[in-house]
Each structure stands twice: as structure tokens, then as C-alpha cells.
Amino acid sequence: MALLKVKPSKLAGEVKAPPSKSYTHRAFMVALLARGESKVINPLVSFDTEATIEAARTLGAEVSQEGDVWRVLGTAGELKPRADTIDARNSGTTIRLMSAIAALSPKLVRLTGDESVCARPMGPLIEALAKLGTKARCEGLRGRPPVVVGGGLRGGEVEITGAISSQFISALLLVSPYAKEDVKITVTEELRSKPYVEITLELLDGAGARIKRSRDLMEFKIPGGQVFKAIDFKVPGDFSSASFMLAAAALAGGTVRVSNLDVQSAQGDKRIIELLREFGADVRVKGKAVEVSGGGELSGIEADCGNNPDLVPALAVLGSVAEGRTRLLNIPHLRLKETDRIRALASELRKLGAEVEERPDELRIRGVKRLKGAKLTSYGDHRMAMALAVASLVAWGETIIDGAESISVSYPSFVEDIRKLGGKVELV
Template sequence: MFREVMFVDLRIIGGERLEGVVSASPSKSYTHRAFIISTLAEGKSEILHPLISRDTLATIRACEALGAVIESKSEGVWHVSGSSYPKTPEDVINVDNSGTTIRIMTAVSALAPGFTVLTGDYSVRRRPMGPLIKSLEDLGVRCFSTRGDDRPPIIVEGGGIMGGETHIPGHISSQFISALLISCPLAKNETRVSFTSELRSRPYLEMTIEFLNYFEGKVEYLPGLGLIIPAEQTYLPASVRIPGDFSSASFMLAAAAITDSDVKVLNLDMKTAQGDKKIVNILKEMGAEVEIGENYVRVIGGQKLKGFSFDCGDTPDLLPVLAVLGAVAEGKTDIFNAQHVRYKESDRISAMAKELSKMGVRLEEKPDGLTVYGGKIKSAHVESYDDHRVFMALTIAALAAEGETIISGVESVDVSYPYFIEDMISMGADFRWVNKNDR
């Protein structure tokens, strides 16, 4: 399914007008949750229109390693036969580049007998796991980092989760909390989780609870305080439809706003729990012409955009595209409360600061975000750090630049939006492959 582009960069000619209609790719976050919870449900579940990408395939393989039978029945229809009693994996679970997979499946593998070993690529092996390891130990699970640094590879001794009380920071990753939310309903005793610091990325927790409800999972969320998770529950099979992804759509919408373009993105439902739907209001506040309809968002560019101030605490995945929007807006843009963005596939704060600087953008890197001073973007040769969201953000910046921009790391886009480049070309973007050996 995925293109072989390991020796290819992307060349983008700026100044092109985009026009057309595309459909938002299915939500990566919801897809992960649907397959994992289905794996623990007693019976056959149906998942409609999931995202099939490098990250979600990692989750599918991990679920199969724990005993789920997963089949693609027809276009956009997948069946998952699961069980409350996952089996011991026959081999190491390699999650590739997916931080969501390793964090949630670390907790889920505690429900299987025997030992489970989880690892991933270089980026995943740098991801912090300490808070989740400690919480699982509080709840009666023995697990540890093979290198003793609270980073993968991780070994989990299964046999079940006892439950009890645990305290976990909320500022590093909501994935730790989602891992407990999904696994602890099957614990032997009630689980109480309290937060020791401000909860960031809260919408992702709400997305997890939303999908737990579809499978009859019961949790009590006490905003600002923590969670109460009843014990010995049974997930029931369900049929769930994966909504469109505002995280991925944000790049299309922003591309229209910063160029003289007219782009309509279908398959976007403003009623979902996704925090990244805030991109729509941000664009409106900046002065873009935005139309919100039944299951779509349309952006018409050409207006002068003004700088803004934005708290990224609940929407970390928006930081790269917000930095680009700030680079073309009049005045100053402040993006803050985003320390947790440094622990993604790359340190996205540092990556965007370095690469936009190459493109002539004046900005200041701060511990928790960026201050960006709007102006003109110039063409350059930039690096995406093998981070799909950095890559897509720099692609959008290149559309607003004068001349030719070359971006390395194009292979990363398959993590979350495999058809991003094709969709952009379909709307008129001038994208061309460049062999690295020819430069």
C-alpha cells in the first residue's frame, strides 16, 4: 500500500492556487482505540472506515499478537474477533513508529499470561514510559524498561491487573491515561487514578471514554481530579464508524487560508470529541473565510491573516501547522503550554523553530512553545526529522513561499495520512519527486 520513497525528497513550487474537494482521512486516534478495545471485547466487532496507515497497522499487528482475529471484509469494513483473555504473544511486539500503540498495548499486555516484550523504532525507543510503568506497578503489574531508563524496550509480566490506587502526571502524555482507561475495566478490583499535574491533551481522554461507551465500558471521569474505573467488566462487541480526522484536515484547511485558494474538506463532524477541531475557529479568528456545513468545512483564502495567541495544552498536534499560520500572519503569534509536544516523533517545538528559520521566518523558541513574527516565507531545503506532522506543516509553508522548496523525510507521511501528497496534487499543488542522489 505504501510507496517506496526512501531515496526521494519532495520539491514544491510555491505560489500555486489550490481548488477542490477532498475527504478528510479517518481519525488515527479513533482507529487505534477501536481496534484495541475490539481486541478485548467478547465476540466479533465491526469497524467501519478505519485509517489504514503505518501507525494503525502497528496496532493491528499488536492486537493480532495478543490473539485477536482481524479481517478486512470489504472496502472500509473490518471485523475483529476478540476476548477478555488475550494470549501470550509468540514474539516481540514491534510497534514501528507508533507511540500510541506501545503505550496502550503495554497496559493491555498485562492482561495476557506470561511475558510480553514491546519495542519500536528509534523514535519510539526515546519515548518516556516511566509514569505508565509506575502506575502499572501500583496496580499489581510487574513491568520494566530493559535498559533501566524508563524507555522501550519494555517487558511486561502478565497475569492480570489487580487494581487499586495510582497517581499519574497529566502533563506528559494522555496516552498513559488512555492505556489505564482501556485495560483497567478488566482489573480484579476497582481502580482509582488521580492526576498529580495539569491534564493536557484532555480531548484524547474524552475520545477514549467515547469509544469505551460503545463497547459498554464504564468509567467515571472526575474533571481535574481523576478516574474511577469499576472492576471485572466485560466489553461487548460493537459496530463503530471512524470519523474524519481534524488533525490531518488542519493542513488542508491551513493551506487554503495562507494561499489564494478555495478548499472544501468533507467527512468532518464538529460534534466529535476531537480537540483539533479548534483549527476551524482559529482560522476564523485570524480572518480567513470559513464555511461550516453538514459534515464539511470550506476555507477560502486571499484575506490578510492576523496573528493570534493559542494555548496548545489540549491540542498538541496542531503546533506545527499553527507555527506556519503564524509565519504568514500580520503581527505576532504566541503558541504556548506545549511542553509535551517535545516528546512526540520529534521535538516538534525545536524542529519547527529550526526549519522555519531556514525559510526566513523570525521566531523565538521557548520551553513551552513558540513566538512567531509574521512576514514572508522564502524557499529553502528543509528537514522533517522523520515526523509526519512536521513534514506536512513544512509542505504547507512551502506553498506560501516564493520559489522552490525541497523537503526531506517524505516517507514519514504514511504514518497518519498516506494520501496527503495525492490529495494536494489533486487540488493543484505543484509537487515533484527529487532523487536524493541527483541533488
Template sequence: MDVTVENTDHLDGVVSAPPSKAYTHRMLIAASLSNGASKIFNPLISDDTQATLEAVKSLGAETELHENYWTIHGQETLKTPDHPIDCRESGSTLRFMIPVAALAPGHSTFLFGASFERRPVAPLLESLKELGVESTIQRNNSSVMVRGGGIRGGKTSIRGDISSQFISGLLFACPKANEDTEIAVTTKLESKGYVEMTFEVLVEHGLEGAVNPELSCLWIPSNQSYRPCDHTVPGDFSSAAFLLAAAAVTSSRVTVKNLEYQTAQGDRAIVSILEEMGAAVKIRDNSVDVEGGQLVGVDIDAKDIPDLVPVCAVLACYAEGRSEIYNAKRLRYKESDRLDSISTELKKMGADIVVNEDGLTINGSSGLHGATIDPHNDHRIAMACAVAALGAVGETKIQNVECINKSYPQFFSDLRVLGANVVGI
């Protein structure tokens, strides 16, 4: 499906941020490993979270899906899946569930979508091997087989600069290992907030663990049991960033509700980035207001906020002066090579943007114009280019927008609520 976004002079209104994808994944998995019923209120319903939901069911969890909440009946002892587990395009599902599947008695096979070759998993498999788990990559790099029977535990090491999801996956499974586990992170950990988020959810389920201040070494006691716990999923700053940026790009005022600023979500940094660029931002108890104005270029360290890079690139196009986005090399391993994807598509709209070794250089305020955009089957590229289109001269056609179902199915509907000229939904 294609959508046309026309130049929009002004936005106004209030919308709610969608539920957090990252928290929904983590709460689902922890609930599935708990012996009893856990309720998850306000879950995100998207392609990625549906993949995790199906994965935990394959390993023995029973689910009741209600309008505003899910009940997950977890099992302390997992079952061997009857069929391969299809992770679709969800890297979180794959990297979180591979270690969990090692706790099942038999073999589990995971299938993955077209972006698998860009999304490394080998470092996780190597780390699991050090902990006593055998696995193989099969079928032309489109599936992974994990040999079950439990996790021995012990010492392992893993890089922290490819994906923090490797570490979160180990954290879900290692509390049930036969021996205590020590995880050494061999490079500086990027996206620390996501590992902290995983710890937060595990603690709520009664688990123990320790970590040094740099998150370079983690200790997980063995033979622990997950305890059922009810959760309410907070709003997603990663998705809300597109709405807040839309206000800045159009010099409008927008309020996004369902946002708790005191959160482990690293992407709350969009608030400080917008302030530094010159937007007026007000943080309330459960919402964030943004009023756009003259934006200025800034330097952005993307080490802990890779998901914000596409929308920050758009903001930089509308800012006076030069912006540098750096420490973003990991974006080459997302749903698309996001550095190349966002650069290619914004150049179609007239942006002055250059891809560097580990980021982007953008000279702003050159004026954007409409174009036909290929989002490269990447939800964040589609949404970022839609925001860019709001301030561009003419109209912009965005192709294959169903990719937004991965994280924010209501995105274009919410833009229309705010007054955006969107045709085709």
C-alpha cells in the first residue's frame, strides 16, 4: 500500500503514544517463563510483538487475548515446539527466544525474514556454546536450530557494540541455568537502556542478578524461578519521537500523552535533542508538549539511541547549519542499512546529507521537496520520511507503508488526527 503525504502548514492536537514495543517483548517473555498467570495491560499489538506472542506459545505458554490486556499462563518447564518458530522480521524475537529455547527439552528451529543476513546472530550462538548450548545456522542463513536440554552456565563473553539484544536474550535464560553465569562484555556496551529495561522486568518477576556500573560484567545466580507479575506497558518514546519531530518540522504545537519521562527507555533522549535544536518542550506527568520554532544543527551521539537516527536526520534537514550524527555504525544491521536508506531517500527530497564511516553529516535548511520514497521495508525509514514530507514542497508518495505494522500500525492515522495532509489510508 502507498500513502501520499502533502505539505502541511500546521499541526495541532493531542494523541497518545503507542505502547512500548521493547517493554511488550520483555514482559511477554518473562510472563511465559513464570509458573502461573501474569496480566499485561496496554500491550503493543504489532507484527513484531505478535511474533514473540506466537514464539512463547510454541514453547508452552497459554494466552488469553482481551481488548486491553493479555493474560499469559506461563510454564516453569518449557515444551519442545511442534513446528519451526517464525520470527518474521523481528530481531528481538529471534535474539531473545534463542537462549530461552535452550531451556526446552528438545530441538527448536527459528525461521527469520529477508533481513536476517543484515542482522547478526552468530555472536549470540558462540556465547551460548560457551554456556553449553549447541546450535547451528541452517538453510542458506534463513533459520537457526537450537539444541535444548538446558543451559550449563559458567563464564561467557560477548561484544556489546553489535546488538544489546544478545545480552538481554542471555539474561532471560541464564537465571534457569544449572550453574551461576558470568557475562563479560568485551566492547563498550551500546544501547545500555535496553539492558537496564530487561533487568527491570526480571526484577519484577522476582529474579536476582548483579552488574557493574559500566555494564561490562553481569552476574546471574543459577536455578532461579520466575514469579508471575502483572504489568502495564508504558508509552513508546521511539515511536512518539516521530510525532514530536512532526511538531518541530512544521513549527506547530503537539501534545503526546502516555509518555512517562522517568523510564529506562533511552529514546526519551528525543526530548533533550529537540530542546537543544531549539524547540520548546514541556514535560508533564504523563505527556510531552513540543512547539516548533527555528531549529539549529547539533551533534548527536547515537551510541545508546540508534532508533532515533532516522528521525534526527530529518530534524537536521530542517535545522540551520551542520549536524553530525555519530556512533551509528550499528544501523547497518537493522531492518535495512539505515544509514544508506535514510540518506538515499532524503537525497531524493533534496537533502544535503553524506554517509560517513559511522554516521551522517547533514547541512540543513536547504529546503526539501516531494519525491517517491522507497522505505526499504523499514518502518522507521517510512515514518521518518513521512515527517520530512510534512515540511517539503509538494507531495511525497511513500511506497509499501505496511512496514509500519512492525511497530506503530496507527502512525498515519495519528498524523491525520493532528491535521497532517495524508491521503491513501
């Protein structure tokens, strides 16, 4: 298990945001299903996205790489699995979205992953796929992975909850155009993390998919028998990953500039710019770069994070040292990530001296003047590890964080980038 040692640091300089994990997953999945050769330019190559690339190969795509350009010869929806098992590793996106795509396989495919992935809820998606006419079942207890899927997709009408994960909706949107008959999807309950559905739709629109949607994205009507056209897609920078660098700048800057960020992107986590300003940070957008100057006093905020769960770890760290109280609301789905992030954040930030109250669907934090170094656990969760590293930059003494190898799931160059900005971090 890798440890990350962090000492108080002052940051300044420029780094480039890594490519978006969410766009990378979806681009390779659309390319797998498309007819002809697609190009995915500058994708994120990380532990998570490698699971999706391998799954695409397993289901019949030909994938090759030339520098930053990846070529994918798609299947036109006629999957020819090269193996009967897909290992999603630590990637919840891979197992959920690829489970739906695997419904098109003529033979059954088993999808599994590590301990964290096999604790993720899958029941509602598997039930929906079965209702649309594929063979689908969960082998784990209480609707958990492994899952077994295949046999083709008939079509029909289905309801799916939006309260557990927007990935259920994205999964059905990816596969439904290939159903034999038309599909109608109705989302029940609140659709949380809606921007991720918008990212899915952006890529599907680019591939020529015909999907009629209501304005609130609670109902979709999809003609069957479609085939995607090949895509030529450049992956944008990732606001979710960049949020850690931007938060670090607000806490421990100096002026830090993060390039490769397009504020016109569909990514909901570009909201980090607005939220940093609410905290009182000095934030400037200059073309496709975001610049944050720290050193000023931060004030607590109240934010509904239902659509931005991946920002919560960085926001919780900011709240830990901001004056007054910070409330991060509407985040029950944060308990169903790589770990229970509500509980994990409360536990580890308290070790640093923060005042944190854990509620069923929110975090309440009262800022303290200075955090203190401690021995922390990341619970094997990449966003926990990065958030705790950011907090440690402004904590007295040395902080040691375990499970730092998980960072490679989404931001392989995180430690290198922190060092480039002047951070005193060491991976051991």
C-alpha cells in the first residue's frame, strides 16, 4: 500500500488539467458501438479508463494507439465477445455502462470488479435491462455485482430511479438505440448528477443517435434499430480532477493557473469556479484556463451538491478552514461511491482537527483556524486521497495518507503536479 507524506506548502505556477474521465469512458463506449473507425483524441489513460478500453476490446472492438490518438474500429452493435468475463477493476462507470452494452451480446457475459465495485448497487439497472428483454441477473447479494447479461435487447417501456446513480440512465441511453423495437425510459425520483447524463447525450448526439428527451431529462423516447456513426472526438480537460488543484490554490496559494479547462463544457463540475468565489477565493477565467490566487480569508458556504457529488471532497476541505459554517447538502448518493464518502470525510477531517457533523444526506462543517497533521486513511478512494492531500498542505507538521495508489484511478499525475507547484509531497 502506497503512502503519501505531505508537509505544509505554498503553491504557485501552472499545471494542465488531465483529460476528463467521464468523457473518456463514454467516447470509447460509443466508438465500440459505432460503425467504422472512430478516433478518440487525448483520452485519460488511467486505471479506471483502461478497464473500459479492455472491455471494449473484449466485446469485439479493435483498439490501437498512435501517440495521443486512439483508433477504435467499432462493431456496429454486433458484439462478438472474445471472453465471457469483463473485469471492471475499480470502475463503477465501466461495470454499469458496459453491463447495458453487453446486453447486445449473443452470448452471456459476466461483469465483475474489485471489492469496492462489487459493493455498488446494480439492481435497478439489471431489472430495467431484463424488462427490455435481455437476460440479466445479479450474482451478488441485494442487487450487487457480479452481473451476467446478454442475449439481445427487445425494447419496450421501462422506469428507472434517478436517485441512486445517473449512470443507470446513461447506461440505458447508450444501448437503447440498438434495441429491436422502440424504447421509452421514464426516470423516477430526483435525477441526481444530471450533468453526467448531459455528457452522455452530447456524445450520443455526436454519433447521430436519435433520442427524443424532455427538457428536464426525466423522459426519453428512442427509436430502435439504430447504428451510431463513427466519431472523431477530442476529450476535454476534467473539472472534477482540476477541483483539487483549484481548491489547493485557494488554501495554499500563491497564484495557480490550471489550463485545459473549457467553461463551455457540459461538465457540471465547472461549478467549482462559482463555489470557490462563494468561499471568497480570487478566481479568474482566462480563455481555457482558470487562475486562483490564495492567501485571503475564506468564508463558509451552503451548497446543494446533488448534481456535483465529485466536488464534495474538495469543498469539505475548504469548509474545514473557512470561517463560519459550511453545509454540503443533498448528497445521500455519496455513500455509494468507492467508499461511503460522507462518513470517510467526517472521520478523516476530524483527525486533522476539523469540526465535522455527519448527517444522512449532508455534511456540516465549522471551520478551524489551523489543521494539524495526522495519520489518515483514504479508504482506497482516489478522491479521498487527493482531498486529504490538499488539506494536508495547510496542516501543522507532517501528514501521512495511506492508499495513495488509488489516485491513479482518475489523476495519475496528481502528485507530480502538486510537486510542480511547490508542494512538499512524497509518495513512498
